[in-house]
Amino acid sequence: MKVMDADFSAGAARFAPSPSGRMHLGNVFTALLSWLSARRSGRRWILRIEDLDPQRSKAEYALHIEDDLRWLGLDWDEGGMDDRGEAGPYSQSRRGEIYGEILGRLERLGVTYPCFCRRADIMATQAPHQTDGRIVYAGTCRPERLGYGESRRRAVSEPHAVRIMVPDEEICFDDRVFGRQSVALSGHCGDFVVRRADGAWAYQLAVVADDALMGVTEVVRGCDLLLSTAQQLYLYRLLGFDAPSFAHVPLLVNTGGQRLSKRDASASLESLRARGARPQSVVGRLAFAAGIIDRPEPVAPTDIIGEMDWNRIKPQEAILTPEID
Known part of the structure; x- marks a missing residue:
């Protein structure tokens, strides 16, 4: 497909x-x-x-x-x-085949890497009250930290998630209900998962692929998803898709x-x-x-x-x- x-x-x-x-x-x-x-x-x-x-x-x-x-x-x-x-x-x-092709685009851009961390490992890096319940990934498995050879070797034989490297910058957008938003991805979530270790596709990748390829120009959804918009806008930018407008109810x-x-x-x-x-x-x-x-x-x-x-x-x-x- x-x-x-x-x-x-x-x-x-x-x-x-x-x-x-x-x-x-x-x-x-x-x-x-x-x-x-x-x-x-x-x-x-x-x-x-x-x-x-x-x-x-x-x-x-x-x-x-x-x-x-x-x-x-x-x-x-x-x-x-x-x-x-x-x-x-x-x-x-x-739509798994479609998501696979989208992931392939990101891999060719060199912005993905395998992550071998378990949830317990990630939680252990969180300082008390650091994120108000949010999990900010510390980049433990980034190849430059784990070692490029070690990352490639382990990816062959070990189950792993796939993460996107995020820049140290603010993503800004205007929401039709909540107004101007500015989110620093590195501090809000860190490098985020686009495919889980069990092979399941992550929401962030799937929703961007679906909205872009279905021609969606307006996204209306609950305000609990407001801050995840920055992650999606970053993916839109990487993939060269036009982003829709957003209204979080x-x-x-x-x-x-x-x-x-x-x-x-x-x-x-x-x-x-x-x-x-x-x-x-x-x-x-x-x-x-x-x-x-x-x-x-x-x-x-x-x-x-x-x-x-x-x-x-x-x-x-x-x-x-x-x-x-």
Whole structure:
């Protein structure tokens, strides 16, 4: 499968859920804002299934996601389990050959190296409170430190991850919600993994390859991924791909300030649908929480396309009022 540099002049947005469980309101919040922005701007909307983790991902969950999106009135132009469109496959588990070619490009640039460190080894290098829970790789296996001959010799016989060497510079970008961002990769994460020791593809490489080759020009996703954008922008630059614009949506919380997640059964669409909730009520409450509409009234997604405005969405927690009916 030959990797080609895509040329999609119309542009596209995407929703890329992980099929590791039923959709919850936090997922829907992101999907709704992405869909509204795409429809307002005339972009295609792609449904991509991010099933890189074979242990947690299940095809049945992907089918449930599709059913939930249809129920909500969020239609997609490409992708899904039936691979509608020309940039497929649209499931990451079937794009390994593409990722291999992308990794080959990076290897030819001389910016990758094998890493033999175990997680315990990496954690041992972290100073207490140094990274606020983040892991910053110290570059232990960089060939100039380990030895070029030693690195090549061990790579032949030992399992190893593949890391990208990062520069000692700041990566800057403008987020449509959180504004100007500046991240020093060497201090934020250090050299990062693009392929794990077990052969699994890392999210950072896969998401850049997918968005670039699918013609994605706008990425809308949760704010928990905000700082990972710098790593991806570095990969875009190395690979010569045009980077998309980014909009990281606020965290959706309940009235008690708790994040809505898959562990909260009451916030799952499965639970809401079983209780008889209407899709228009779900859409209306989420649109109100985002600040797109002034009252939490039932609406269809198509009714509020014209109301979508990123300037209305503030970089603070979005509070979901209770009692969706």
